[in-house]
Amino acid sequence: MESETATGLASISYALDTFYFLIAGAFVMLMAAGFAMLEAGLVRSKNTAEILTKNIALFSVACVMFMIVGYNLMYPGSVISAYVPGASFFITSENGSEALASLAAGEEGASYYSSMADFFFQVVFVATAMSIVSGAVAERMKLFAFLGFAVVFTAVIYPVQGYWNWGGGWLAELGYSDYAGSGTVHLCGAVAALAGVILLGARRGKYGPNGEVIPIPGANLPLATLGTFILWFGWFGFNGGSELAVANFDSANNVARVFVNTNMAACGGVVAALLTVRTIWGKADLTMALNGALAGLVAVTASPLTPSPLMATVIGAMGGILVVFSIITLDKMKIDDPVGAISVHGVAGILGIMVVPLTNEDASLVVQAIGVAGIFVWTFAASFALWGLLKMVMGIRVSEEEEYEGVDIAECGLEAYPEFVGGRQ
Amino acid sequence: MKLVTAIIKPFKLEEVREALSSIGVQGMTVTEVKGFGRQKGHTELYRGAEYVVDFIPKTKIEIGIDDEQLDSVIDAIAQAAGSGKIGDGKIFVTELGRAIRIRTNETGPTAL
Numbered sequence: 001m002e003s004e005t006a007t008g009l010a011s012i013s014y015a016l017d018t019f020y021f022l023i024a025g026a027f028v029m030l031m032a033a034g035f036a037m038l039e040a041g042l043v044r045s046k047n048t049a050e051i052l053t054k055n056i057a058l059f060s061v062a063c064v065m066f067m068i069v070g071y072n073l074m075y076p077g078s079v080i081s082a083y084v085p086g087a088s089f090f091i092t093s094e095n096g097s098e099a100l101a102s103l104a105a106g107e108e109g110a111s112y113y114s115s116m117a118d119f120f121f122q123v124v125f126v127a128t129a130m131s132i133v134s135g136a137v138a139e140r141m142k143l144f145a146f147l148g149f150a151v152v153f154t155a156v157i158y159p160v161q162g163y164w165n166w167g168g169g170w171l172a173e174l175g176y177s178d179y180a181g182s183g184t185v186h187l188c189g190a191v192a193a194l195a196g197v198i199l200l201g202a203r204r205g206k207y208g209p210n211g212e213v214i215p216i217p218g219a220n221l222p223l224a225t226l227g228t229f230i231l232w233f234g235w236f237g238f239n240g241g242s243e244l245a246v247a248n249f250d251s252a253n254n255v256a257r258v259f260v261n262t263n264m265a266a267c268g269g270v271v272a273a274l275l276t277v278r279t280i281w282g283k284a285d286l287t288m289a290l291n292g293a294l295a296g297l298v299a300v301t302a303s304p305l306t307p308s309p310l311m312a313t314v315i316g317a318m319g320g321i322l323v324v325f326s327i328i329t330l331d332k333m334k335i336d337d338p339v340g341a342i343s344v345h346g347v348a349g350i351l352g353i354m355v356v357p358l359t360n361e362d363a364s365l366v367v368q369a370i371g372v373a374g375i376f377v378w379t380f381a382a383s384f385a386l387w388g389l390l391k392m393v394m395g396i397r398v399s400e401e402e403e404y405e406g407v408d409i410a411e412c413g414l415e416a417y418p419e420f421v422g423g424r425q
Numbered sequence: 426m427k428l429v430t431a432i433i434k435p436f437k438l439e440e441v442r443e444a445l446s447s448i449g450v451q452g453m454t455v456t457e458v459k460g461f462g463r464q465k466g467h468t469e470l471y472r473g474a475e476y477v478v479d480f481i482p483k484t485k486i487e488i489g490i491d492d493e494q495l496d497s498v499i500d501a502i503a504q505a506a507g508s509g510k511i512g513d514g515k516i517f518v519t520e521l522g523r524a525i526r527i528r529t530n531e532t533g534p535t536a537l
Contacts, residue, residue: 215471
């Protein structure tokens with residue numbers, strides 16, 4: 001009798017945790033729509049269809065490559081070292097009834113949710129990381145060069161540094177703390193983007209002969225705003241799901257706290273960014289407010305559980321202020337990032353990693369900094385080499401003609417807004 | 426026959442249309458254009474970079490009219506489109522050599 005009750009309870013708790021992983025994963029999947037809309041809104045109309053194609057294609061490529069090899073690299077059964085995971089292919093296993101029995105008996109380390117659900121939750125994270133790159137290289141990169149990069153990034157580059165943290169590798173052993181991936185997901189994606197942008201070059205006409213920044217306004221700010229709100233919504237799954245459980249008293253409370261803090265950080269980011277741009281330029285730049293929300297979200301992503309809601313708001317605000325100055329600075333350095341991805345995910349990502357010790361006494365500034373360095377160096381070196389190889393083999397930039405005409409025509413052979421007169425720039 | 430081209434502020438279009446209608450002008454062609462005269466543009470700001478927008482949206486109206494109507498048409502447009510402020514626009518009058526109604530092949534003033 002007793003074991004039946006225990007089994008029954010274990011069954012429900014397993015089901016609830018599994019359900020939670022799946023729903024959280026679905027929330028994060030929706031972030032693909034968020035990225036797509038945000039980017040579509042911030043590029044010119046002649047480049048809109050291409051960036052949408054890029055977004056849906058990269059998501060698909062990411063999931064396929066992660067399924068084939070990436071997931072098992074990130075969570076390897078056997079490892080070569082704390083730095084190098086062992087490789088295996090395809091996802092096949094699922095928990096059997098012994099797992100349920102083990103869970104019901106209260107055994108340490110028993111599987112408490114479906115392994116397929118684990119894959120599903122993780123695969124949407126790699127897609128998010130890859131998606132960060134697409135905005136930074138917008139309007140001038142060859143679509144298939146980008147997708148070629150995506151194949152290797154999602155199969156190897158991301159999983160290796162993911163292994164270091166969540167897969168139990170050397171960063172985890174050091175005590176590096178990154179709850180939902182300010183470093184593992186956001187910084188990683190931003191660094192891959194940075195390597196690409198350096199080799200790609202700025203859009204034609206973006207910087208004047210004396211270093212002046214020439215604005216290239218986005219075609220559809222309502223879409224950009226919609227995209228930001230969708231990302232914000234999806235983040236509840238991104239951070240909330242990273243508690244990795246909900247079916248017990250403590251986890252349930254934790255998840256609730258994470259939801260609240262995630263939301264507060266976004267709000268802090270918006271308010272701070274708006275106040276910052278209003279102070280510097282006297283105007284409320286919508287695109288900066290949107291970036292502020294996202295920077296706030298990224299900044300809290302490494303520690304959404306430990307702060308108080310007020311502190312989470314402050315962390316978000318720090319991200320919001322930082323992102324404005326980062327965007328200005330990158331433009332001054334002629335690093336052309338049409339959507340601010342490197343600033344939002346990279347600079348705010350580093351901030352997110354470094355503020356963890358403020359509210360989490362188990363984390364140390366030194367170890368967090370080592371984490372930043374490790375992720376940065378690996379991702380930059382591997383990405384730079386890969387972009388370099390792609391550049392040599394097939395070229396990564398469209399021709400000047402094609403860039404003028406718009407990559408919609410050049411890469412997709414169609415227009416996003418065929419009934420409107422084509423763009424001029 | 427004359428071709429009257431008027432460049433006006435876009436929000437004045439309805440008023441001008443009604444004014445022309447009330448003096449018997451039966452049709453017009455309208456285009457959205459950009460331009461400037463002595464009216465200067467304005468500065469916009471995008472992610473910290475300033476740029477000057479020189480060209481201001483305007484509406485261009487073209488009407489073909491009989492010579493006799495010219496003065497009343499000019500008056501009607503100027504009255505309706507004017508606000509006394511810079512940027513009210515301009516009216517140009519050019520000779521209209523021929524006019525044909527496509528449906529019936531009528532030519533000359535009856536085609537207008």
